[in-house]
Amino acid sequence: MNPKLPIKILVPTGSLGAGAIEEEVRHGIAQGAHAIATDAGSTDSGAAYLSLGISKNNRGSVKADLTVLMRAGAQAGIPLIIGTCGQAGGDRNVDWTRDVVLEVAAELGIRPRIALLYSEQDKALLKARNAAGNITPLAPLGALDDATIDACDHIVAAMGPEPYIAALQAGADIILGGRTTDTAVLACFALMHGAHAGAAWHAAKVAECGAQCSALRFGGSGVLVSIDAEGFDVAPLGIKNYCDVHSVSAHMLYENSDPFLLTEPGGVLNVTRAEYTQLDERTVRVTGSVWEPRPYTLKLEGSSSGRFQTLMLIGIQDPDVLCRVDEFHDKLLATMYERARKTIGPAAGDFHISLRMYGWNAVSGDTPPAGTPAPREIGVLFVATADSQAMATQIAKACNAYFFHYPIVMDKELPSYGFAFTPADIERGPVFEFRLNHVVHVDDPLELIRTAWVDLKEKEAA
């Protein structure tokens, strides 16, 4: 049975694990929400989570949110739709989330039909598609080659709404999607039920970070978007919070390099002519958003793990150093390179050392203007990068005593700076990087996506 417009989507939080609030979810359900939808990750926190197949969240916080949302969804009889599971949306990230969901289902005594949407890609298949001219680069990267594909640990394609719609039509109570555009996860249910496409996509963009599109920074976690045949309304789920025209329209800027156009798998959302109206004290209505269909593409994300890093950290309050931080940095760095070369020799390979002067210029690396007052203290982070973890650590050890005692004034007793740990060297692991910024052209939105089911209902019947 198709619900009538408007379609109401409850977005409980900006990202699964951030802290869904039970009373907000109850409030949204009481207002007639047709589905609960949220993403569970993004590329924001870097490539490590795709390479390692892990979440940046601890299991407990994801489980706590799933408990609130699965209970509410089951009681109301509405679907729970989660995209980009486990932070990166790789197959292992999805399976990790599935296991938490199964545990919660058992604890709640519910038996949902769970659809798993996998979007991790096979390297040989991508090479063939690339050779056939079906993969094109997005700025600032250039054409894709096989070596880059091979360098990736994992590659995912960011899904659009179609695999979600297919799973909903097949009767899914819970959908756990791999990598998906944030907006597709939130737009899919409204698109499936015939809401205005521009409004559905724009509502999804506005709601993607939960209550961030509202006026009060600490006003709660979630929002409710209501999408009809012409536009959408948005209001926060926290009853003391409110949306205003500025908070909603400004959110289109957030984390988006273009404030008017948002490129999605099957088209572009154009909000150039969108109009924002204050509907009541808490609600903003938006009309005039336009969906412009385009040939279907899926954006690829690939992560690689490269060279290894070992760290050391000291704190310095020595006034002799603090009035000459830049000079101290340059001399210490030269000494570190010299020590590593002298004590390890050619075996050290093409290593790299950097010193980040926290409290002075570590964040930018720029030289502070002349006359900048001396800081009260600084932290110096030593970062050695080498071809193996063992070599990065050997380099750190070669530098240890000099890093600890390096004097800026020669005629005084050797200083000892403040190490915080023993052992002083910390093996940080590999350097993870994203390697792809390309789209693959497809004829069918589902052709690169695999759907699997865990049907607890059927298991019960069997």
Added chain:
Amino acid sequence: MPTVKDVCRHVRSKNAGPYWVTFDLFFDSEENFLAYGNSPALDGALFQRLFGADPALVKRFLIPGLNTVKLSYARTSPQGGMVERDMHCGQQYVRLLDVELSRA
């Protein structure tokens, strides 16, 4: 000449995906937005000087409804790479605050 922080009530920066960085300059009035939003000082050369950006990959958008200017540039080193200092680029806006703005 006023600086960015003199005519903006809020300035922020953030990664926009792994390959782009975006800045939002919320001007404090329509008057200042109209006077300085299109300032030649906020050009590709500025981002080249401050962040080593390719001036050809710097984009500027004026959003009159919000009295806001959005500036985006393509990152020059990989997010989280060997020399990373600010994964989310959330601190980069600070280097824009003292930029002097000539009138558009």
